[in-house]
Amino acid sequence: xxxxxxxxxxxxxxxxxxxxxxxxxxxxxxxxxxxxxxxxxxxxxxxxxxxxxxxxxxxxxxxxxxxxxxxxxxxxxxxxxxxxxxxxxxxxxxxxxxxxxxxxxxxxxxxxxxxxxxxxxxxxxxxxxxxxxxxxxxxxxxxxxxxxxxxxxxxxxxxxxxxxxxxxxxxxxxxxxxxxxxxxxxxxxxxxxxxxxxxxxxxxxxxxxxxxxxxxxxxxxxxxxxxxxxxxxxxxxxxxxxxxxxxxxxxxxxxxxxxxxxxxxxxxxxxxxxxxxxxxxxxxxxxxxxxxxxxxxxxxxxxxxxxxxxxxxxxxxxxxxxxxxxxxxxxxxxxxxxxxxxxxxxxxxxxxxxxxxxxxxxxxxxxxxxxxxxxxxxxxxxxxxxxxxxxxxxxxxxxxxxxxxxxxxxxxxxxxxxxx
Ligand SMILES: NC(=O)c1ccc[n+]([C@@H]2O[C@H](COP(=O)([O-])OP(=O)(O)OC[C@H]3O[C@@H](n4cnc5c(N)ncnc54)[C@H](O)[C@@H]3O)[C@@H](O)[C@H]2O)c1
Numbered sequence: 001x002x003x004x005x006x007x008x009x010x011x012x013x014x015x016x017x018x019x020x021x022x023x024x025x026x027x028x029x030x031x032x033x034x035x036x037x038x039x040x041x042x043x044x045x046x047x048x049x050x051x052x053x054x055x056x057x058x059x060x061x062x063x064x065x066x067x068x069x070x071x072x073x074x075x076x077x078x079x080x081x082x083x084x085x086x087x088x089x090x091x092x093x094x095x096x097x098x099x100x101x102x103x104x105x106x107x108x109x110x111x112x113x114x115x116x117x118x119x120x121x122x123x124x125x126x127x128x129x130x131x132x133x134x135x136x137x138x139x140x141x142x143x144x145x146x147x148x149x150x151x152x153x154x155x156x157x158x159x160x161x162x163x164x165x166x167x168x169x170x171x172x173x174x175x176x177x178x179x180x181x182x183x184x185x186x187x188x189x190x191x192x193x194x195x196x197x198x199x200x201x202x203x204x205x206x207x208x209x210x211x212x213x214x215x216x217x218x219x220x221x222x223x224x225x226x227x228x229x230x231x232x233x234x235x236x237x238x239x240x241x242x243x244x245x246x247x248x249x250x251x252x253x254x255x256x257x258x259x260x261x262x263x264x265x266x267x268x269x270x271x272x273x274x275x276x277x278x279x280x281x282x283x284x285x286x287x288x289x290x291x292x293x294x295x296x297x298x299x300x301x302x303x304x305x306x307x308x309x310x311x312x313x314x315x316x317x318x319x320x321x322x323x324x325x326x327x328x329x330x331x332x333x334x335x336x337x338x339x340x341x342x343x344x345x346x347x348x349x350x351x352x353x354x355x356x357x358x359x360x361x362x363x364x365x366x367x368x369x370x371x372x373x374x375x376x377x378x379x380x381x382x383x384x385x386x387x388x389x390x391x392x393x394x395x396x397x398x399x400x401x402x403x404x405x406x407x408x409x410x411x412x413x414x415x416x417x418x419x420x
Contacts (some may be wrong), residue, residue: 006382007035007072009096011063011087013044015263016101016128017078018051024375025076026052026168030087031379036071038063039348061086068093068187074382080129080174081182085110092121097382101128103186104395108403112296118392124381126388127395129194133373135360137195139343140325140336144199148345149329155199155310158324159192160339166296166316167240167287168260171216176282176292184295184314185209185409186402192312192323193300193405194390194398199327202306203397203418209405210413211298211314222289228284240287246274302407338368 016040022405025032034052049059060066067090075096077087085105086347096120103125105111118125131137146153153313161170175181175188185193197204226232236244250261250269253364257267264283265273278284296316296380303309322338332347338357346352354411361369380386388394400418410415 001043003030004383005029005031006315006379007033007037007075008074008076009036009066009072010048011038011066011080012077012079012083012101013037013039013048014039014078015259017076018044018048019262020046020371021076021099021128021375022048022052023077026373028379029218030374032375036060036066038066063090066286067094068348070096071099071255072376073129074099074246080104080160080180081187082180085114088114088125089117092123092125093281095121095123097123098125099128099378100125102159102210102395103182103190103402104392104399106182106186106399106403106406108400111399111403115392115396124384125392126381126393127390128374129191129390129398130370130374131191131195131365131368132198132389133377134340134370135362135373136336136343136357136368137370138373139355139360140198140327140334142395143334143343143345144201144327144329147212148332149327149334149347151202152308152327154328154367155196155308156198156328159189159312159314160318160321160323160327161188161314161316162318163240163316164245164323165321167216168245168263168283170294170296170316171240171287171290171292172242172283173263174296176290178293181294181407183406184211184298184403185300185405186399187294189298189300189312189314192314192400193401194395195325195400196302196310196312197304197401198389198394199311199325200302200304200306201219202304202308204302204401205305206303206410206417207300207401208413208415209298209300209409211300211409213293213295214298216287218288218291221286225286225288227289228279229286230278230284232286242278242284242286246265246278247271250274254307264265295409296407302401312327315372383416 036058042061045059057418075091077100169175224233260268265277269330298314320339323374325336327334335344336412341357344353404416404418
């Protein structure tokens with residue numbers, strides 16, 4: 001029998017929908033075919049119509065036309081955070097299976113609405129919690145499940161956002177402000193909450209969280225700072241200067257299509273386009289004088305039903321990025337450090353062993369191989385050969401943790417039950 005090729009419609013052709021998954025789906029020609037695309041930006045639609053070889057009549061620049069009928073087996077929703085629920089409900093109504101970018105929503109009612117809509121439609125639906133499909137994070141799960149470190153007691157997780165990533169995305173960029181994006185605990189840390197409940201192998205019972213925006217505010221602007229970095233007397237000395245972060249760094253290799261430059265200016269990126277964006281766009285702004293209100297550090301404490309405890313620290317104040325997860329078990333400890341690129345296993349009374357993460361990777365795509373891992377798993381999920389690790393049901397459980405954590409943060413860290 002001929003192997004089925006699943007057709008995919010992509011809604012939102014940005015960094016995720018097109019640059020990450022779009023290319024992976026396009027390259028997996030024996031399993032997937034991109035049948036339809038839609039984005040509000042005509043230039044993105046035109047560019048990816050050509051790249052992904054999509055018939056003109058299946059390319060859309062408005063969602064009304066796109067949602068007139070079902071155009072593929074799977075709908076990939078990679079629009080901004082606040083559009084996911086609306087788009088998912090339209091997708092379910094048309095009978096699509098869904099793959100939706102995180103976070104689904106920051107609203108508890110909407111979590112229920114989505115689960116009900118999925119149940120009613122009978123569709124398969126998963127959330128892009130890609131780290132669950134990343135080899136290093138999967139290896140840790142294997143070690144925990146096999147009881148290598150005995151009974152898991154405590155997880156100490158550090159999410160190093162990194163100063164340059166933080167200022168790019170959460171001070172100047174699309175996730176800078178509560179009016180346009182979910183709170184940090186969902187926007188960035190929903191991967192962590194999802195992993196923590198997965199590793200704890202239990203539902204979260206109670207959660208508390210504290211965190212603030214302490215530094216990227218006007219009170220901390222150096223004297224004479226101007227709203228735009230290119231006009232600023234500190235442009236060559238400020239560690240967060242947009243001139244340094246984008247223009248000067250870009251000059252080193254002059255990449256035409258590479259993050260973060262392709263977010264600041266449309267690819268092919270040139271110095272002229274970057275400079276124009278510095279003068280007029282969001283990414284040329286002073287980090288102390290932006291309209292950001294996102295916490296720059298947050299500490300969240302969790303107690304799971306089975307007694308496992310977890311502490312998650314998210315901080316902008318790191319020179320490098322990468323997660324560091326430290327698992328404490330009754331027989332040993334396990335440390336996954338993305339920055340060091342290693343998994344360190346130390347059983348009590350024995351020598352530690354270190355596995356380089358690179359030994360576990362087949363492909364070097366984004367999120368530690370998680371983007372590619374998700375697309376690899378997708379075929380089996382759609383065919384029913386395996387269940388989605390990141391089903392709506394599993395993911396909504398961790399969304400509830402995030403929603404409750406944010407409520408706790410707004411109540412000065414009061415410990416709250418996840419399920420009221
Ligand atoms: N899984 C992950 O690790 C991960 C990483 C980064 C971002 N994300 C999430 O993925 C989503 C997309 O992020 P991104 O970085 O690709 O953003 P992006 O801004 O690069 O892309 C979003 C695209 O959606 C388009 N769009 C907006 N409204 C639309 C509509 N109504 N109809 C059609 N197109 C529309 C925009 O024009 C844009 O091209 C966000 O929710 C983000 O939080 C997830």
